[in-house]
Amino acid sequence: MMNKQPGRDPVPTPAPAEPAPPAVHAHGLTVRRGTGRTPRTVLDSLAFDVPRARITGLLGPSGCGKSTLMRAIVGTQAHVTGTLDVLGRPAGHPELRSRIGYVTQAPSVYDDLTVRQNLDYFAAVLDPGRAAADRRAHAVRQAIADVDLTTHTDALAGNLSGGQRSRVSLAVALLGTPELLVLDEPTVGLDPVLRRDLWNLFHDIAATRGATLLVSSHVMDEAERCHDLLLMREGRILAQETPDALRTRTHCATVEEGFLRLVDEANALAAQEATP
Numbered sequence: 001m002m003n004k005q006p007g008r009d010p011v012p013t014p015a016p017a018e019p020a021p022p023a024v025h026a027h028g029l030t031v032r033r034g035t036g037r038t039p040r041t042v043l044d045s046l047a048f049d050v051p052r053a054r055i056t057g058l059l060g061p062s063g064c065g066k067s068t069l070m071r072a073i074v075g076t077q078a079h080v081t082g083t084l085d086v087l088g089r090p091a092g093h094p095e096l097r098s099r100i101g102y103v104t105q106a107p108s109v110y111d112d113l114t115v116r117q118n119l120d121y122f123a124a125v126l127d128p129g130r131a132a133a134d135r136r137a138h139a140v141r142q143a144i145a146d147v148d149l150t151t152h153t154d155a156l157a158g159n160l161s162g163g164q165r166s167r168v169s170l171a172v173a174l175l176g177t178p179e180l181l182v183l184d185e186p187t188v189g190l191d192p193v194l195r196r197d198l199w200n201l202f203h204d205i206a207a208t209r210g211a212t213l214l215v216s217s218h219v220m221d222e223a224e225r226c227h228d229l230l231l232m233r234e235g236r237i238l239a240q241e242t243p244d245a246l247r248t249r250t251h252c253a254t255v256e257e258g259f260l261r262l263v264d265e266a267n268a269l270a271a272q273e274a275t276p
Ligand SMILES: Nc1ncnc2c1ncn2[C@@H]1O[C@H](COP(=O)(O)OP(=O)(O)OP(=O)(O)O)[C@@H](O)[C@H]1O
Pocket: 033, 034, 035, 040, 042, 060, 061, 062, 063, 064, 065, 066, 067, 068, 069, 218
């Protein structure tokens, strides 16, 4: 269940990282998008690791390439080159389908079905057959409880608020207890209480299930809630470190200030290089 305690919650310390391979490993990862003669390079030779059983925040301004990177990781992005390994397999490998939960920015729920019917439908796709009926019913109940929608189980999805619909999408992604959850701006448009509750849920999922979460946001204060950060700017990785390390290195009080300092430095460097 989601924690509804008032006040700001500290980021819980995760268990010491095992020397397991990272959940995501990228090297020379490049994506070109657009049709015609001049496709644009929207991800440019990225190299990074996403550690297991932790929450990595993927942050950067609108248009910097966060969604494109997430699509590449879940295997739905075309024109990907370089190395991109996910849970030990090349991104897009069929075996990964049931091991990854993905929530896009637009909640993908059927408005004319209830919350339970939406979950039943996706559970039947994931775990078909009469023999699995009891297991599916349990998984559906659990996923609805995880996102705190038990009291809305029989409500039509079309009658829910935006935040509740987002949580139905998240519940769908939680079916099958995925090892990696890729969440594209899951808190956009939510009120502060719901945002906090969702972040508490993310921490529960990482701590109790050992799942890895990659969560994108362009709201910098959400960075403070992550164990690790991948900061992006214009299709490149600007920094990969913990919030603490970023604040210390940049001598800034907040991740937002630290990020802006790195952006200014990158801009100054680019201007210097462009000067003949
Ligand atoms: N279908 C497309 N064809 C060509 N370029 C595209 C296409 N879709 C997105 N882009 C470009 O790719 C870049 C990265 O877009 P992307 O959606 O990954 O950014 P984002 O960081 O997720 O942005 P936001 O936070 O606004 O969702 C942008 O410059 C965008 O204009």
